[in-house]
Amino acid sequence: MQAAATILHADLDAFYASVEQMLNPALRGRPIAVGGGVVLAASYEAKAFGVRGAMPGREARRLCPELIFVPGHFDAYRRLGDAALRILDDYTPLVERISIDEAFADLAGTTHLFGPPAAVAEAVRRRVRDEVGLPISIGVARTKHLAKIGSQVAKPDGLCVIEPARELQFLHALPVELMWGVGPATRARLAGLGVTTIGQLAATPGQSLEKLLGSAASEKLRALAFNTDPRAIEVGRRARSAGAQAALGRRPATAQVIRPTLRLLADRICSRLRARQLAGRTVTVRVRFADLRAVTHAVTLEAPVSATGIVTEIAEELVHQVLGAHPQEAVVSLLAISVSHLGSQNGLQLELPLGLAGEARRPGSRAGASRWRADSAMDAIRQRFGWNAIGYGSVVLEGPGSVPDGFRALAEKEL
DNA sequence: TCTGGGGTCCTAGGACCC
DNA sequence: TCTGGGGTCCTAGGACCC
Numbered sequence: 001m002q003a004a005a006t007i008l009h010a011d012l013d014a015f016y017a018s019v020e021q022m023l024n025p026a027l028r029g030r031p032i033a034v035g036g037g038v039v040l041a042a043s044y045e046a047k048a049f050g051v052r053g054a055m056p057g058r059e060a061r062r063l064c065p066e067l068i069f070v071p072g073h074f075d076a077y078r079r080l081g082d083a084a085l086r087i088l089d090d091y092t093p094l095v096e097r098i099s100i101d102e103a104f105a106d107l108a109g110t111t112h113l114f115g116p117p118a119a120v121a122e123a124v125r126r127r128v129r130d131e132v133g134l135p136i137s138i139g140v141a142r143t144k145h146l147a148k149i150g151s152q153v154a155k156p157d158g159l160c161v162i163e164p165a166r167e168l169q170f171l172h173a174l175p176v177e178l179m180w181g182v183g184p185a186t187r188a189r190l191a192g193l194g195v196t197t198i199g200q201l202a203a204t205p206g207q208s209l210e211k212l213l214g215s216a217a218s219e220k221l222r223a224l225a226f227n228t229d230p231r232a233i234e235v236g237r238r239a240r241s242a243g244a245q246a247a248l249g250r251r252p253a254t255a256q257v258i259r260p261t262l263r264l265l266a267d268r269i270c271s272r273l274r275a276r277q278l279a280g281r282t283v284t285v286r287v288r289f290a291d292l293r294a295v296t297h298a299v300t301l302e303a304p305v306s307a308t309g310i311v312t313e314i315a316e317e318l319v320h321q322v323l324g325a326h327p328q329e330a331v332v333s334l335l336a337i338s339v340s341h342l343g344s345q346n347g348l349q350l351e352l353p354l355g356l357a358g359e360a361r362r363p364g365s366r367a368g369a370s371r372w373r374a375d376s377a378m379d380a381i382r383q384r385f386g387w388n389a390i391g392y393g394s395v396v397l398e399g400p401g402s403v404p405d406g407f408r409a410l411a412e413k414e415l
Numbered sequence: 416t417c418t419g420g421g422g423t424c425c426t427a428g429g430a431c432c433c
Numbered sequence: 434t435c436t437g438g439g440g441t442c443c444t445a446g447g448a449c450c451c
Contacts, residue, residue: 038419053451059416099422099451181424183449216425217448245420282443292418298444338422403419411421411451 005140005163006108006117007233009147010124012084013135013156015101016041019080020070022133031064033057034072040407044156074406084132091120096233100410104144106233118161125159141167143229149178167227172199179224186213201225239413242280243338244268247402250290253323253332259316264392265337266311271387273339274379276415279304280339283311285318288334289326297322304343308378309371311339342415 012018016034021027021043031046033039039060042051049064061067081100088095091114094106107117114120121138128136135157139150142164149171154160162170176198177187189212195201201209202225209218223229244265251257262285273279283305284298297318305311315337323329381390387405 035419040419054419056416056418059418062416102451181449185448214426239422241422243421247419284444294446296445300443334419336420408420411419413422 003142003164004108004111004117005142005161006106006111007141007144007147008088008105008107008117008121008124009139009144009151010085010088010103010105010121011137011139011151011155012081012101012128013137014041014043014047015081015134016072016077017043017046018134019073019076023073023076024070027068027070030068031066032068032070033060034070035403036069036071038403040072040403072404072406074404074410077406077410080132080134084128084134084136087124087127087131091124094233094235096235096237104147104233118159121159121161125157141227143227144231144233145180145224145229146171146227148180149174152178168202171225171227172197172202174198176201179221181217181220181224186217189213198225239415240342241338241340242269242272242278242342242412242415243284243336245286245334245336247334248332250331250333253330257332258319258335259312260392261335262315262319262337263308263312265335266315267308267392269337269339270306270308270311270375271379271382272412272415273306273342273345274375277345278342278415279306279345281305281341281343282339283314283318284338284340285315285322286334286336286338287319287322287332288336289329290331290333292333294334295322295326300341304341304345305339306345307371308375311337 017032020032020034027043029045030043031049031051032043033046033051034041035057037057039051039053039055039057041053042060046060046064046067049067051060051064051067057069077100085095085097085103088103088105092105092107092110094109096104098104107114107120111117114123117140121140125136125138128134137151137154137156137158139147139152139154139160139162141147141150141162146162146167150160150162153174175196176182176190179198182190190196190201193204193208193212195204201221206218206222209221212218213221246261246265248257248261281302281304282298282300284296286294286296288294299314299318301314305314319335378390
């Protein structure tokens with residue numbers, strides 16, 4: 001017996017841009033972009049001109065001369081995204097929030113209360129429109145993946161219900177790039193086999209696919225193509241890593257640039273970790289050179305860390321190792337730090353990891369304790385007066401390419 | 416006109432242990 | 434002495450997503 005279509009995927013349409021158009025009626029029906037130096041989001045009217053997220057502002061203006069840039073109301077995005085997607089909670093406890101503007105819900109256990117999933121989806125769409133003022137598209141299907149494809153097909157402002165009896169017929173006519181996990185590289189590889197539709201993918205022998213994409217990816221794609229995606233809704237997923245990055249334009253690879261940048265990045269990461277009583281064992285840095293080639297370097301410690309000073313020093317040493325291995329590179333265009341292997345941090349961290357290349361990492365007491373006190377003091381001040389009340393100067397990061405703090409905060413996943 | 420920021424997952428190879 | 438196999442952890446890089 002076939003299960004019914006009870007998974008719902010809800011996706012707010014052109015979310016940031018729709019919020020701006022809701023808040024300011026003069027922007028409705030017009031091509032707008034949130035951002036300035038970089039397009040963070042574009043309205044449907046702007047997308048019609050080819051304007052896309054992550055596009056340099058200048059390029060966007062060239063494509064669409066009437067494009068209106070708006071600075072962005074990031075607090076409103078948070079508030080309205082939550083308000084819209086919390087409506088799902090009224091119909092099921094099984095809600096998996098994917099991002100600020102997207103969520104899955106499983107209605108299997110609550111159809112006796114609220115009726116068929118298609119009716120719930122209509123009710124949710126109506127309520128999001130009436131109570132929040134925003135358009136939202138919804139896909140309903142038997143699996144997460146198909147529901148997600150449904151919401152994409154339904155856009156803008158639509159509903160797409162895929163009943164089990166016609167799911168393969170529906171799916172197989174669509175292009176492969178609508179599948180989760182098929183980006184430009186995979187699409188090009190598949191095209192090399194003559195595969196451009198999901199139906200053609202389904203007809204391709206598993207072995208050829210595996211040779212082309214590896215075992216995990218080909219398994220996943222076949223599960224999607226035959227709609228046997230086994231994933232269940234996961235409530236309350238937490239991040240497995242925390243990171244920060246800064247695009248630098250073109251900067252000399254000197255300590256004067258690298259040290260303050262790494263300190264700022266470590267500060268962002270570590271204050272988030274400490275707020276959750278978390279710490280991480282693995283520190284990874286990423287260095288991007290002038291030609292945009294990037295190199296990563298990582299180290300896994302015996303004990304987890306969350307002190308800003310310690311993470312800064314580790315990152316600095318890793319970056320120096322990268323630069324030492326690439327002596328011809330004199331310019332950096334991006335620095336990033338990520339902390340992973342997260343675990344709960346019990347009590348005071350006394351470790352002082354020095355000498356990553358193999359020297360013993362000894363517990364260092366005095367320096368560790370004073371750093372802990374410095375971090376605690378800073379955390380306390382920020383808790384009272386806000387993040388910007390105190391901190392490490394961000395002078396190095398100012399420039400047209402950088403992105404507002406509010407936008408960064410929205411991208412952070414719950415730790 | 417050279418491309419933001421925060422994440423996830425997978426692969427391949429090497430080290431190390433049993 | 435040689436040979437083999439399996440499992441785990443780590444690192445670097447790639448692809449992808451919002």
